Amino acid sequence: MKIKTILTTLVLLQTIIYVQAQDLIHKVPAEANVLVTINTKAVFKHLDIADVDAFFQKVGILDSISTASSGSTNWMQDSGIDYDSKAYFYMQSTDSVQFFGSLIPLMDAYNFEKVVGANRTIETVNGLKSIYNRDRTIRLSWDDNTAYVLGANFVEYYFEMPEIRERYGLPEPVNQDFTYDYPAEYDDYVYEVVTPADSVYTEYDDWVTDTVKVADDWNMEAELSDTSNIEFVPAPPIWSDAYDEVDSILAQDEYADDYYLNYRLYTASRDSMIHILMNQWIDIRMEGIISGKLDSYAKQYKIGKMADDVIADLRLQDFGALYQSYLPAHLLYSAIGMGRMPKMNYGVEMVSGQLVVQGKKLLIRGDASLDKEMSRYLKAIYSKKMNRKFLPHLNGDILGFMSFKMDTESYIKYMPQIFQRYYGPMVGKYDKYVDIVALFFDIILDEKAIAKVFKGDNLLVLHGITPVEVSYTDYVYDEDYNYEEVEKTKIEQAPDFLWMFSSDDTRIFENLLEAGESELKVDNVDGVYNLPQSYGSALQLHLLIKDGIVYVGTNQAKLQEIKMNKFRQKGHKAYMNIANKDAFSVVFNTKRAPELFDRMGIPVAQSMRSTIEELGQYGDFVLRSSGVKRNKISAELSVDFPDRKGNALAFLFGLMSELVIK
Template structure:
């Protein structure tokens, strides 16, 4: 029987552990727009917690916490947080209010409680120990296993709507403080309306008396201050006859009248905002308490049930998810400015076709990788699949030498881009145009009618490669002017050092006639020189940069190194291409690479001053791997991108290396 029980327990253990791991994500509200997951177990897999404790002791973090709380803190373990689980931070926006919250797993609730200072009052709210900030718009509660953080802020324009002012008996906005709004009826359910405060609730709220007394004293102090400033009984006035200028008194009276009005308006507006904010904060406090009750009891709809949340690996440090990107963006738009500029009465729903944005920070040995992707709706997916269908011209790849300083590649289908640009333009800017929406439509129609996407697509196919071979300092002569005491000037020839980039840019073209005609015209009109097929543009005075053009095998080359251009023209270019670089440019729709090993040489060549304490760090850049940003374009309905860099193998992994680097630069606090 015991053996059977043991076997059963072993079989159930993974399920039990999974349920425990999912416990906190199940309490994240389903309507959260932003979710950040911190995988503390993965963090301390790559960082020794003793090293972190030593660093925090060095910078005085534990001393600060100990001074603020009731306990003594010498290490992270004294805080009571469970570092073997995940912590969640989220944000939820509506048209009226923005909630922000956090869920922290606890291993010792008593230790966590000792973070609370002796002057802070711990209240029992719905059975949970809780503390609030001064205006009670942020609440922290905890039980034996979890610490809950929940706060809220409101959007001013919502609480200035006439129907909302009437509903909650808020003060009327000060005249001319904001323009009038013509809000249409909104049948959509409002998140914050789930808590409705009746008019007489203001009279019964616990904070009302304190608020009234506070504001009475506050305005009495202001009135006293104004009285003191206006008392001129002890001031000696000396009268001086002013010069007789026409209309001077009228101008002075007008200015004084305007300044007096501005002062009165400022005081009145400040009175309005402080009164309104205090009343709205009471609403926020009620909504916070209600939402906290739903979260802690599990009655709120769960994020994990509404959205697919994948398992995080042990190398994933943090995860970011943005749901309904348009709603997040819209919540930060300046509604009043949009009204005054474009005449937008009611904020429209912003829909850029981005359903979700996600990202992760991952440690892959000595490489740190930040990955991100955006999930597009059906319409935008169709546009971008066509735009990113273009592949890189394989003839470009031989110019990616191993010793290049860096390169950027970009491949898109120009014909598809011009074809779908009007629709994308209308979708992005149409809702924000207000009374100018007809001009947005007209602009989109103009591009649709005027531009011939097939013809332009032949001239500029859309695949590009820019290669930076290096930077060379060059002395350049220029004319300056020297002035004598009588401001007579004399021309003086001077020299300056200019950093000249050695670069090569190329793009494909099936119809090079326009470039050929431009170069022919330039030879007669702009002093363009033809060096056996390599065309040199005239230099700008005072600049050492010389540009060269070459058209060969359906490729247009633009560069700054005449010798390299001649080698390409005569088929004598020695480069064969570095295979890892060739793979990146060939595979990805967009890529940027910087050869970090070249950084110390670049600093010396450009004579960039480096502080003594940073010198070793700059020299160590020669041991770094490449810094790469790349995007494969569209895969399914997602467009993705990745940023990565290889660090020296000095501390075992990328996160430990970065932490050690931070430790070197942060001074000890004594």
């Protein structure tokens, strides 16, 4: 009995070890800012792989992957990819380069090589079969179980800094006062590049005509910033004397043409040199990923189990660093005189999201983890309750609504600190001016008084679209092109909406209305005020103040009902729950979409007519955020699809296929 127990335990342990080994998350670098996990098993639980093959064949995606797929109807089944395991896509942003990569599980490496390697040069790098793109900034390698993809994009701003140009021997940028002479001898410019001993390094760029392979002392553990393995032979001078003074339009045009041509020559030369550096970094980093020498993402961050209905999972770490990598640093910091990008800290520690299929409902869920300071600010700001007197206006026939609740007092109180935190680092040496602006608003704004006027709970209800007769001026011309003005009318479609917000101090609104009435610009009709209307506009606004609520709407009759206490509607329970519970929500009654298209006269192609009409079978489109709970702010987008494909993902994929055919 004991032997049987031991054997069973060993089998289970071996199974667990195998499953963990198959999950490639342990090979994702810990420094990754972005991680996308594709739950391929869940994907093909909801989709037929043959349908996916057919779709990719229609749009030509498979042809771009491999010529071997041309005409194939089962490329995905024959690709050798393991669809029972997860695939990972990741990106890391640094001040100099953005790495992007993926880890794809394989069940048949031979089939994978046959598909992706057709008509491509396969090299052997560090024992792995590999394929590079033309400029060698993207590498695909594979072993028996995994396909590894790694690429890099360089940050132009970083390599334009003087100390970086000097470090790597890069050419000086083109100045509009100088010409760029590209001498013939520059064709013999030689880069000495260290490459792995077993690699097959091919000529790949017109600007690089010679490469020297050196086999000794290949250190794969070198820091990415270490360039000891790369030697650039100094380039000959490439700048000539300045142009003489340009004093004619023709000369100016020729000067501009010369400048742009010179700039293209400069960027081509610079990019070629940097691509060699990128290629070296990619090979170093790829070896670290494959060998496990780089720290693992899974060891640094907690990775939860993906449920069967989760199709994909997104995680953004160090959101500030990721965001600032997309800022136009070369423009921003040249304007304010800073040499380097400062560290941005927006109080967001991690952003995550999931694509979820629940029957015929498709959901996109997201949340952001906040630090203690930002969490405290936003909790106070989004602590406002909705005025329950608004809710009966949310009947089931409305076209849609938007609700938004924030505590005005807390918003004004904490906005100076948030403003300083967001914009202070972006202005460098001028950050003191940001402090002054924040202090100025902190002093002059009385948050308690403003919060009484505008408490912060809002509900905008869109009832539909209403035809309105509009007067406008037209012009009639005689034979001598003399004209006279003619008053005409036309029918336009105007939104029928009602906006409500609470106010404990309505004096400012009352005084403004009285002033407008005295100037004959506002009409008071039994307590409902008609606001000024622009000539030729179909939009006429009306305003009512009653029981601490300010109503702004387009339907005077409805406001009169509210004024006379004759409004007798009962709200739709689902809509009322959303508006009452969530800090922010947008709901669109998709069933009324076909009517909206017809009412507004939006032209619809015949091929799209059936798709538009089918919107009447959809459920509501809902975007909602519950505010801050613990240290997270969350949001969710959902839509119910018609139940004719079995599940939401299959329906959406089928719809995409139909549109491609059309």
